[in-house]
Amino acid sequence: MKRIDLVHTIKQKGNFLCVGLDSDLTKIPDHLRNDPNPILRFNKAIIDATHPYCVSYKINTAFYEALGADGWKIMEETLNYIPKTHFTIADAKRGDIGNTSNMYAKAFFETLSFDAVTLAPYMGKDSIAPFFEYPGKWGIVLALTSNPGSADYEQRTLDNKPLFEHVIQTTASFTTPENAMFVIGATKATELAQIRTVIPNHFLLVPGVGAQGGSLEDVAKYGMNADCGLLINASRSIIYASSGIDFAEKAALEAKTMAQEMASLLSLYAG
Amino acid sequence: MKRIDLVHTIKQKGNFLCVGLDSDLTKIPDHLRNDPNPILRFNKAIIDATHPYCVSYKINTAFYEALGADGWKIMEETLNYIPKTHFTIADAKRGDIGNTSNMYAKAFFETLSFDAVTLAPYMGKDSIAPFFEYPGKWGIVLALTSNPGSADYEQRTLDNKPLFEHVIQTTASFTTPENAMFVIGATKATELAQIRTVIPNHFLLVPGVGAQGGSLEDVAKYGMNADCGLLINASRSIIYASSGIDFAEKAALEAKTMAQEMASLLSLYAG
Numbered sequence: 001m002k003r004i005d006l007v008h009t010i011k012q013k014g015n016f017l018c019v020g021l022d023s024d025l026t027k028i029p030d031h032l033r034n035d036p037n038p039i040l041r042f043n044k045a046i047i048d049a050t051h052p053y054c055v056s057y058k059i060n061t062a063f064y065e066a067l068g069a070d071g072w073k074i075m076e077e078t079l080n081y082i083p084k085t086h087f088t089i090a091d092a093k094r095g096d097i098g099n100t101s102n103m104y105a106k107a108f109f110e111t112l113s114f115d116a117v118t119l120a121p122y123m124g125k126d127s128i129a130p131f132f133e134y135p136g137k138w139g140i141v142l143a144l145t146s147n148p149g150s151a152d153y154e155q156r157t158l159d160n161k162p163l164f165e166h167v168i169q170t171t172a173s174f175t176t177p178e179n180a181m182f183v184i185g186a187t188k189a190t191e192l193a194q195i196r197t198v199i200p201n202h203f204l205l206v207p208g209v210g211a212q213g214g215s216l217e218d219v220a221k222y223g224m225n226a227d228c229g230l231l232i233n234a235s236r237s238i239i240y241a242s243s244g245i246d247f248a249e250k251a252a253l254e255a256k257t258m259a260q261e262m263a264s265l266l267s268l269y270a271g
Numbered sequence: 272m273k274r275i276d277l278v279h280t281i282k283q284k285g286n287f288l289c290v291g292l293d294s295d296l297t298k299i300p301d302h303l304r305n306d307p308n309p310i311l312r313f314n315k316a317i318i319d320a321t322h323p324y325c326v327s328y329k330i331n332t333a334f335y336e337a338l339g340a341d342g343w344k345i346m347e348e349t350l351n352y353i354p355k356t357h358f359t360i361a362d363a364k365r366g367d368i369g370n371t372s373n374m375y376a377k378a379f380f381e382t383l384s385f386d387a388v389t390l391a392p393y394m395g396k397d398s399i400a401p402f403f404e405y406p407g408k409w410g411i412v413l414a415l416t417s418n419p420g421s422a423d424y425e426q427r428t429l430d431n432k433p434l435f436e437h438v439i440q441t442t443a444s445f446t447t448p449e450n451a452m453f454v455i456g457a458t459k460a461t462e463l464a465q466i467r468t469v470i471p472n473h474f475l476l477v478p479g480v481g482a483q484g485g486s487l488e489d490v491a492k493y494g495m496n497a498d499c500g501l502l503i504n505a506s507r508s509i510i511y512a513s514s515g516i517d518f519a520e521k522a523a524l525e526a527k528t529m530a531q532e533m534a535s536l537l538s539l540y541a542g
Contacts, residue, residue, distance in 0.1 A: 022370075022371070024374075060371060060374075062365075062367060062371045062372070062374035062375045062378065063371075063374050065343075065374070065375065065378035065379075065382075066374045066375075066377040066378045066381075066382055067382065068343060068347060068378070068382045068383065069340050069341075069343035069344040069347060070340075071343075071378075071382075072336075072339060072340035072342075072343045073340040075340075076339060076340060091367075093365065093366060093367050093391065094333075094364070095364060095391060096333060096362075096364050097416070097417070097418045098418065099293075100293070100331060100333045100334075101333070103295075103331075103333035103334050103336070103337045104333045104336065104337075106337040107333065107336035107337045107339070107342075108336075110337075111336075111337055111338065111339045112339065120364065120366060120391040120393050120394075121393060121423075121424065122391050122392060122393040122413055122424060122425065123391075123413065123416050123418060123420050123421065123425070124418065124419070124420020124421055124422065124423030124424055124425065125419075125420045125423050126418055126419050126420040127416075127418060127420050142393055142394065145368070145394050145398075146368070147368045147369065147394060147395065147397055147398060148395070148396075148397050149394050149395020149396045149397040149398050150394065150395055151395065152392075152395030152396050152437075152441055153392065153393060153395055153434065153437065153438065153441075154393065154394070154395065156429050156430070156437070157429060158427050158428060158429035158434070159427070163424065163429070163434070166423075166424065166427070167424070170423055170424075
């Protein structure tokens with residue numbers, strides 16, 4: 001999906017919500033467990049219920065790989081079920097030497113037809129470069145994450161700047177705001193103002209609102225630009241809003257509540 | 272596989288070779304392409320031919336993911352075909368927030384039964400910690416890789432030490448030489464002496480000998496310890512040694528040549 005279409009969808013729907021499908025057999029409602037394909041059934045119900053209130057879905061590959069080859073099949077079927085109007089993200093955190101990253105890019109952009117894949121930058125520029133060679137596809141590079149371990153390396157200073165800022169600058173130097181986004185955790189909202197001085201135009205994928213405790217309002221206040229420039233992900237707080245037979249209804253309600261707050265924030269900060 | 276068993280196998284067989292199964296449909300011999308399952312047939316032939324001359328196999332997950340769900344099935348069947356005497360590595364470069372890394376650990380250690388999985392440390396300690404909670408299983412953490420991009424972040428200095436040394440020290444502080452290894456590229460052999468002052472006992476997984484041009488002798492000279500402490504990986508130089516009907520025979524010959532050189536190096540440096 002091209003940037004212009006993503007921005008159009010966000011403005012038209014009035015939200016920038018990404019629903020994370022971290023679907024776990026041990027957490028989905030009991031009554032689905034006897035289904036021949038419980039995770040797929042769960043995902044379809046969540047997508048049916050939430051798609052009016054979001055612009056994107058993020059599939060966390062770990063949860064599908066834990067089911068082996070069957071899990072990859074479920075990932076594929078889930079991806080194919082998501083309406084073409086929605087921006088699709090493989091949250092896979094890949095990155096390797098060039099010839100291997102070529103294969104990962106093929107896996108997520110050709111074999112599967114995701115719009116974007118998240119990337120781990122530790123091995124440097126050439127380890128993520130192959131993902132930026134697909135027109136209309138996106139690499140979303142880990143910069144500053146919301147977990148405690150972000151203090152171990154990401155936030156450490158080298159040459160007067162935190163490592164994550166080096167990652168942002170190096171990546172921005174060989175990609176464009178049309179094919180690169182960055183992951184910035186919602187619990188780091190105050191760093192967003194500084195990050196916006198470095199990359200005013202890029203989209204940011206922001207996890208950590210919801211179960212991890214980040215503030216939606218702060219993220220919008222410090223991170224939004226004229227094109228919105230934000231995709232805010234919520235996973236557990238939406239998909240596990242209820243463990244009863246009303247799980248899809250409650251997920252929709254949760255998504256709708258977030259979408260409504262986002263509509264106000266859009267008119268406040270990206271008006 | 273426990274460390275004591277890995278060391279025993281290395282000493283008994285007289286080599287520390289890991290064969291990398293980066294099996295690519297476009298590179299396997301032409302005559303296999305009409306097989307109903309060409310990659311699996313190729314892998315089985317390579318394993319049959321090379322297992323006397325190596326102690327480990329490394330499956331590069333990217334090459335299987337590029338084939339989608341079928342690829343994961345082939346990865347599983349390949350893994351099950353590897354003799355139980357050999358140390359098995361999922362070269363997957365995973366790492367994510369805790370609850371997601373739990374799922375990746377489950378994928379590679381429970382659903383699939385690999386001995387080890389490679390890990391990308393960018394997100395810090397808690398992003399790789401779940402992989403070290405399985406007795407007899409290993410996390411192999413990226414430290415200093417052999418690609419050009421290793422200069423972008425890994426080799427940059429912070430607090431008087433390169434980033435990769437921080438990764439090594441931080442990881443070594445909460446793991447043991449019984450469950451943690453590090454990836455050090457063979458093209459960085461001279462850094463090995465310094466790395467050995469920091470982690471004298473750990474095993475190192477060393478890619479980059481062969482197609483990437485690293486020297487086997489230098490790696491042994493600077494990196495070997497009394498338990499050997501090295502697994503040297505070669506992928507393309509072995510598995511694509513010939514593209515004819517003699518591919519397995521030539522792969523065996525290439526592996527045997529490396530194994531013989533390793534036997535001399537073992538008696539020289541780990542005698």
